[in-house]
Amino acid sequence: MNTVSDALARVLAYHERTKHRLERYAAGPETLDWDSQPDPFRRFEGAPAIRLPLAADRLATPFGALSTPETVTPQALSLETVGILLELSLGLSAWKEYGPDRWALRCNPSSGNLHPTEGYVVCLSVPEVPDGVYHYVSRDHVLEQRCRFAEPPTAPRLFVALSSIHWREAWKYGERAFRYCQLDTGHAIGALRYAAATLGWRLSWVSGIGFAELAAGLGLDRNEDFSGAEREEAELLLEVIADPEDANSGKFDPSELVPPGSAWSGQANVLDPHPMYRWPIIEEVAEATRALATPPEPGVIETYPPRRTDCPEPAAALIRQRRSAQHFDRREVLSTAGFYHLLDALLPRRITPWDVWNLTPRVHPVFFVHRVEGLEPGLYALPRRTAIEPELRAAFRSDFSWTKPAGCPEHLPLFRIAEADCGKLSRALHCHQAIGSDCAFALGMLTEFEPIVAAQPWRYRELFWEAGLLGQVLYLEAEAVGIRGTGIGCYFDDVFHDLLGLSGRAFQSLYHFTVGFPLTDTRILTLPPYAGRDPD
Structure with missing residues (x-):
C-alpha cells in the first residue's frame, strides 16, 4: 500500500517531468498517424440500449437565468429530462467536414478534441428507465445498460459519474496526457452543472465514495468486460438534485450504488488495436492520486454582489454553439x-x-x-x-x-x-x-x-x-x-x-x-450533430 509520502513523491516527479521547457517539450510520440487515431466513441457490445429523446430544443430557459437559479422551475426526472441533461453536457454539438475528413464536436470541450472523458448514469426509480448503471454513448445519444439492479429502490434518484480513458490523450500528447484528462474532467463537471441548471436542477459532488468503490460501482474493475480493451479510470460521482425538498438528497451510502444480486452485461470495444507507444508514468501518477472516501475539505464562502447577466439567448443554443x-x-x-x-x-x-x-x-x-x-x-x-x-x-x-x-x-x-x-x-x-x-x-x-x-x-x-x-x-x-x-x-x-x-x-x-474575436475558416462545413435522427 502506498504511503502519503510515496504518493507525493510520484506526483511531484510526474509534475516536474511533464513540464514543457524551452529546451525540450514533455515526452510524447515522435510521429502521429491520423488514419489510425483511436476510436473516439466507447461502446459496450451486448449491453441493452435505450434511445434517449432529443428534446433540448424544447427548453426555453435563457442563459442569463442560470445565474439566478430560483427563477428556473425544476423539471421532473424522466427519460426526456435525463436525455436533455446528457445532450447539453456530454452530447454532440456538431459534425465538421473538411475534404475527406469528418469529426464530431461535443458540448464538453477536450484537449485536441480527443475526448478521454466517459459518462455514466445511475438511475433509481426514474420513469421509463429501468433501475441500473448506464454508459452514455454520445455518438448515438443512447444509454447502454451495463448493470440491471435486482431490487427496486424506494425513491427516485439520479447520479452521474465520470471516467477517463488515458490512452485517448496519450496517443497524441504522451506523458502530459494525464494532466489533460484531469482538465477535461473539470470541463465536464462544468458542462454538467450548466446543463442541469437549464432544467432547474442542482448538482452535488458526492465526496463520500473512494476510487475503488466508484470503479466497482461503474463496473470499471471488471477485467472480463475489458478483455483486450483500453481501461477506464474512475474520476468522481455527482448527484442530480431535481427536487430540493427531497429528504434523501445529499445522503449517500456507497453500498447503495450497486445493490447485491445485480446483473452486468456488455463488452468494451477496443479503441486502438495497434498502439505504438507506452507511457507507464501515467499509470504511476494515476495510482498515486486515487482518492479514499474522505470528508470534503470545508469550503470558503465569500460575499459578492448578485451576479447580473441579461443574456436572453436560449441556454441550449448557446451551450451547443460553444467552440x-x-x-x-x-x-x-x-x-x-x-x-x-x-x-x-x-x-x-x-x-x-x-x-x-x-x-x-x-x-x-x-x-x-x-x-x-x-x-x-x-x-x-x-x-x-x-x-x-x-x-x-x-x-x-x-x-x-x-x-x-x-x-x-x-x-x-x-x-x-x-x-x-x-x-x-x-x-x-x-x-x-x-x-x-x-x-x-x-x-x-x-x-x-x-x-x-x-x-x-x-x-x-x-x-x-x-x-x-x-x-x-x-x-x-x-x-x-x-x-x-x-x-x-x-x-x-x-x-x-x-x-x-x-x-x-x-x-x-x-x-x-x-x-x-474568432476568425472562422469558411472551408470547414458544419453539420447537425444528430442528422440521422428526428427530434423526439
Missing part, C-alpha cells in the same frame, strides 16, 4: 464591460456553476491583457480568495505594482501588477502559438500547489478539475458576450513562473486560456 477558436482577429478590441463580465463570472459565488464546487478556491488567474478598452496592456492578477492575496504578493516579484485599475468594479479583486506590451512574450510563452498574442487577453491559471498535494496527493486531480471548471465558465461566458475562448495546454511552465518571480512549488500553473 474553441483556432485564430483570433487582432484588429478587434474587447469592451471594458465585456472583460469585467467575464472576470466576475470567475468569482466563486454559490450559484451555477460554482455551487457544485465545495472546496476552497485554489486557482487564481494571471492575465496578459492585450486589447481591452480602457485597460493598459500588461499583467493583471485576480486572487479568487481574499486570504491568498498577501501570499501572492509575497511570492511574486517585489517590483510588481498591485494597482487596482480605474473604473474596476469595487468587488472585483483585479490588480494590475505590471504595465507592458506583452504580446510577443505571451506568444512565446504559449509554445509560440499566435493565439497567445492575437487574442484580447490570455491567462495562466496559477494554482496553490505543493502544500495542498503534500497533505493529500489525490488533490492533484482536483486542482486540475478546478482549473478546467474555470475554463468551462470562460468558454460559455465568452459566447454569451459574442466572443470566443480557447483552452491551451501547451505552455512553458517554469518560464511563466519565472516571469512572476515564483520560486519553489507553492504555486504552479496548471492551465492557460485565451479569449478574443
